[in-house]
């Protein structure tokens with residue numbers, strides 16, 4: 558899993574805002590992200606360890622240890638879900 562920091566997510570956040578990929582919730586901390594460029598679907602998962610966020614995606618960029626925009630799309634949906642839980 559890749560540790561998500563403010564630094565290494567910057568570029569992916571910008572790309573995600575531009576492409577606005579579709580995200581589908583599968584189960585807790587597990588999402589499917591539909592590629593904005595082709596028909597690929599990437600599964601992303603998240604974890605929190607000692608207050609630090611970690612994420613993993615199936616795409617080539619993630620394999621190389623880079624934070625991709627799929628991760629950001631999933632993370633955004635994850636944060637949104639967590640905030641829904643809290644307000645209930």
Ligand SMILES: [Zn+2]
Nearest residue numbers: 614616625627
């Ligand atoms: Zn990815």
